[in-house]
Amino acid sequence: MSDLRLSGIGMTSARTRDRLVQRLREHGVANFAVLDRIRNVPRHIFVDEALGSRAYEDTALPIGFGQTISQPYIVARMTEALLESGANDNVLEVGTGCGYQTAVLAPLVARLQTIERIGPLLARARLRLKELGIRNVRFRHGDGTLGWKAHAPFDAILVAAAPLTVPEALIKQLKVGGRLLVPIGPDGQQELVRFTRREQRVERESLGNVAFVPLLGGTV
Ligand code: SAH
Numbered sequence: 001m002s003d004l005r006l007s008g009i010g011m012t013s014a015r016t017r018d019r020l021v022q023r024l025r026e027h028g029v030a031n032f033a034v035l036d037r038i039r040n041v042p043r044h045i046f047v048d049e050a051l052g053s054r055a056y057e058d059t060a061l062p063i064g065f066g067q068t069i070s071q072p073y074i075v076a077r078m079t080e081a082l083l084e085s086g087a088n089d090n091v092l093e094v095g096t097g098c099g100y101q102t103a104v105l106a107p108l109v110a111r112l113q114t115i116e117r118i119g120p121l122l123a124r125a126r127l128r129l130k131e132l133g134i135r136n137v138r139f140r141h142g143d144g145t146l147g148w149k150a151h152a153p154f155d156a157i158l159v160a161a162a163p164l165t166v167p168e169a170l171i172k173q174l175k176v177g178g179r180l181l182v183p184i185g186p187d188g189q190q191e192l193v194r195f196t197r198r199e200q201r202v203e204r205e206s207l208g209n210v211a212f213v214p215l216l217g218g219t220v
Helices: 003-007 014-026 032-040 049-054 072-083 100-108 119-131 168-172
Strands: 061-064 067-069 090-094 111-116 137-141 154-159 174-184 190-197 202-210
Touching (some): 032 072, 032 100, 061 119, 072 154
Parallel strands (some): 111 137
Antiparallel strands (some): 061 067
């Protein structure tokens, strides 16, 4: 990929990105490292070229296979919620999609594992992250509801699609003190929840209403 395509011009330029960062700050995102990633990750390379001019709008956009690239505000909010709450040496992401959230998060943690159920999306995400020179990510084509036992336990797990109820397997793969960030509920009625695993119990905190695609079983 050429340097020009990565750095962007016109609607994908630095000024357009700064406007997005400003908007996220106005909406309460305060973590500088996160805002810096939003400014520096070229979101336009994760969407179809025809949608490139809309890449720095604060909206979800289609990425094919009935899926969407997450809204930048949500990516920033989830990343911030994850970073502020504890250690981040070993992290799992469920729902790689086009890899945008993966690219924002990866340099902020030591090791990131990511699972996607749609093979072609995962392949594309892998390629994009390689182009960006991001090397601390392991990719898996699979059902993320089951977690990734071989690399567990995790300091944090971030889920980018909504199950109807808490995925127990993911809670089990948390370290003590580990957090699971997951949108829960049916279409139109989801809330973002942060679970924290303690020695004898699991804490639950609501972080507000959100809209995500559903978490589905199996692979395609
Ligand atoms: N954060 C992503 C957005 C992903 S949309 C981005 O920035 O692009 C949610 C993704 O979760 C979709 O790609 C969907 O295929 C995937 N997904 C849904 N259920 C899943 C499951 N059980 N395991 C892994 N991925 C799943």
